[in-house]
Amino acid sequence: xxxxxxxxxxxxxxxxxxxxxxxxxxxxxxxxxxxxxxxxxxxxxxxxxxxxxxxxxxxxxxxxxxxxxxxxxxxxxxxxxxxxxxxxxxxxxxxxxxxxxxxxxxxxxxxxxxxxxxxxxxxxxxxxxxxxxxxxxxxxxxxxxxxxxxxxxxxxxxxxxxxxxxxxxxxxxxx
Numbered sequence: 001x002x003x004x005x006x007x008x009x010x011x012x013x014x015x016x017x018x019x020x021x022x023x024x025x026x027x028x029x030x031x032x033x034x035x036x037x038x039x040x041x042x043x044x045x046x047x048x049x050x051x052x053x054x055x056x057x058x059x060x061x062x063x064x065x066x067x068x069x070x071x072x073x074x075x076x077x078x079x080x081x082x083x084x085x086x087x088x089x090x091x092x093x094x095x096x097x098x099x100x101x102x103x104x105x106x107x108x109x110x111x112x113x114x115x116x117x118x119x120x121x122x123x124x125x126x127x128x129x130x131x132x133x134x135x136x137x138x139x140x141x142x143x144x145x146x147x148x149x150x151x152x153x154x155x156x157x158x159x160x161x162x163x164x165x166x167x168x169x170x171x172x173x174x175x
Contacts, residue, residue: 003073003084009035015105015119020074027059029113034071036118038104038163039082040173041067041094041127047143048173049127051090053161054139060110062139065161067127069120082123090141091132094125101170108162122167150174 007020011033041049049067068089072081086094101122157165168174
């Protein structure tokens with residue numbers, strides 16, 4: 001299936017699809033609710049992969065966050081979009097993909113005044129291969145033991161993406 005990754009799926013308050021829009025026009029001070037996803041990636045040794053978003057990103061540039069997040073294209077299965085973004089952003093394949101927070105929703109305002117407002121199913125997977133970063137998406141990577149990252153998120157939430165902080169509160173992985 002060919003996907004049009006330039007568009008996002010718009011949602012109503014109940015989470016039902018109400019159409020699509022160009023991704024570049026959606027994110028701003030009045031971002032409408034739309035469909036996204038978030039993926040936390042574990043390495044074989046149990047550590048979790050963190051990324052710092054590229055400085056060129058429209059939303060939350062330079063912010064440390066979970067491995068990656070994104071938007072499924074209209075008509076694209078969310079799990080397929082997760083696999084696509086893993087390849088495109090980090091050059092890795094994923095194994096053992098699990099949906100852990102199917103109903104996660106958040107609204108966050110970045111320092112540039114851009115709002116992210118998503119229904120955002122959250123996945124956990126294991127990395128297959130070493131990351132090869134797409135510089136348009138990822139500035140750098142780091143790894144941490146999940147419990148240590150959880151402690152950092154609780155003590156300095158301002159240093160991470162708002163969605164990572166909120167997701168980690170709901171995930172036993174980070175306790």
